[in-house]
Amino acid sequence: MMDRIAQGLLDSWKLGNVLAADCPSRGVLSHLTNRWGALVMVALATGPHRFAELRRKVGGVSERMLSQTLKDLEADGFVLRTAHQVVPPHVDYELTPLGREAAGHVVALVGWIEGALPRIMAGKLALAAE
Amino acid sequence: MMDRIAQGLLDSWKLGNVLAADCPSRGVLSHLTNRWGALVMVALATGPHRFAELRRKVGGVSERMLSQTLKDLEADGFVLRTAHQVVPPHVDYELTPLGREAAGHVVALVGWIEGALPRIMAGKLALAAE
DNA sequence: CGGAACACTAACATATTTGTGCGTACTTCC
DNA sequence: GGAAGTACGCACAAATATGTTAGTGTTCCG
Numbered sequence: 001m002m003d004r005i006a007q008g009l010l011d012s013w014k015l016g017n018v019l020a021a022d023c024p025s026r027g028v029l030s031h032l033t034n035r036w037g038a039l040v041m042v043a044l045a046t047g048p049h050r051f052a053e054l055r056r057k058v059g060g061v062s063e064r065m066l067s068q069t070l071k072d073l074e075a076d077g078f079v080l081r082t083a084h085q086v087v088p089p090h091v092d093y094e095l096t097p098l099g100r101e102a103a104g105h106v107v108a109l110v111g112w113i114e115g116a117l118p119r120i121m122a123g124k125l126a127l128a129a130e
Numbered sequence: 131m132m133d134r135i136a137q138g139l140l141d142s143w144k145l146g147n148v149l150a151a152d153c154p155s156r157g158v159l160s161h162l163t164n165r166w167g168a169l170v171m172v173a174l175a176t177g178p179h180r181f182a183e184l185r186r187k188v189g190g191v192s193e194r195m196l197s198q199t200l201k202d203l204e205a206d207g208f209v210l211r212t213a214h215q216v217v218p219p220h221v222d223y224e225l226t227p228l229g230r231e232a233a234g235h236v237v238a239l240v241g242w243i244e245g246a247l248p249r250i251m252a253g254k255l256a257l258a259a260e
Numbered sequence: 261c262g263g264a265a266c267a268c269t270a271a272c273a274t275a276t277t278t279g280t281g282c283g284t285a286c287t288t289c290c
Numbered sequence: 291g292g293a294a295g296t297a298c299g300c301a302c303a304a305a306t307a308t309g310t311t312a313g314t315g316t317t318c319c320g
Contacts, residue, residue, distance in 0.1 A: 052296065089297045110155070
C-alpha cells in the first residue's frame, strides 16, 4: 500500500531527478537535512525566534553553525531575517510561507522518528542480541 | 494554519526531544538525512534492489558509501538484507515495514522539494538580483 | 584465455563540516 | 565599575564524511 503510494509519487514527480547527481534539489535537500538545518526548521515551526533564543532551543549548536545554517536557509527562501536597528542588536528569524511548507514535511519526518523510536530501539536490541 | 498544525504536533510529541542534544533520535535522523541515506530510501521505495543496481540508480554514490549507508539503515531496522549463497554473489536489499513508513516521509519531503524547486530557484534569483 | 560482473572490504588520501576562542560596540543590571 | 547579554565574523584546529585504489574468488561471455 505504502509502496503503491510511494510509486505513485515517484512516477508523478518524475523523481529520477534527485537521484541524478547534478540536480539542484540535492543542494536544497542538504540544507534541510544536514545536522542543524532540520532542527532549526523544527524550532522555527513554532514561530519567530531571536538568534540567542534559537541557540538555546537547539541543543548543542554553536553560534557559528547556527548563523551558517540560518544563512543557508535564508538563501533558499525558507527563512526571513529581520534586523531591527537598535543598539543591543535585535534580529528576528521566522519561516516564510515556502519555509512553512518545507517545515511541515520536516516536522512530520522528525515527529515520526520520535514516535517510532521505541520500535527502532527494540529492533536494534534484537539485532545486537543475536 | 500550518503554524497551528506544527505547534500541535510539537506539543503532542513533546518535541523538545530532538532539540535535546543527547536524544537517540538524533542518530536515526542523521542516517535518514545524510548525503546518501535519503537517496537510498527514495530508491528503495520503489521495491527491492541489488547492490550494483542501487549504485547505478543513485547517481554519484561510491561503493564504499553505498555499503556504509546500507549498513546504517539496516542497523536502524529500515532495510532488510538478503544474501543468496550463490557463487557470483547475489544480495537483495528491501525496505522493512518500518522502513516503508520512514521512506514515506522522506519521499514526501524530497518530492516536495522537487515540486517547489521552481519557486525556490525564483526566490534565489530575486535575492541575487537585488 | 582475457575481461567483466558480482558484492563487497581495507588502507589510504582528501574534502567538508563542525567546533573553539577571540573580538566587536554598545547597553543594562548589580 | 565590572559582568553579562546581543548577533554575529574571523582564523585556526579537530573531527567527520567522502572518495580512490586495489584486491577477493568465482562464473559467465566472447
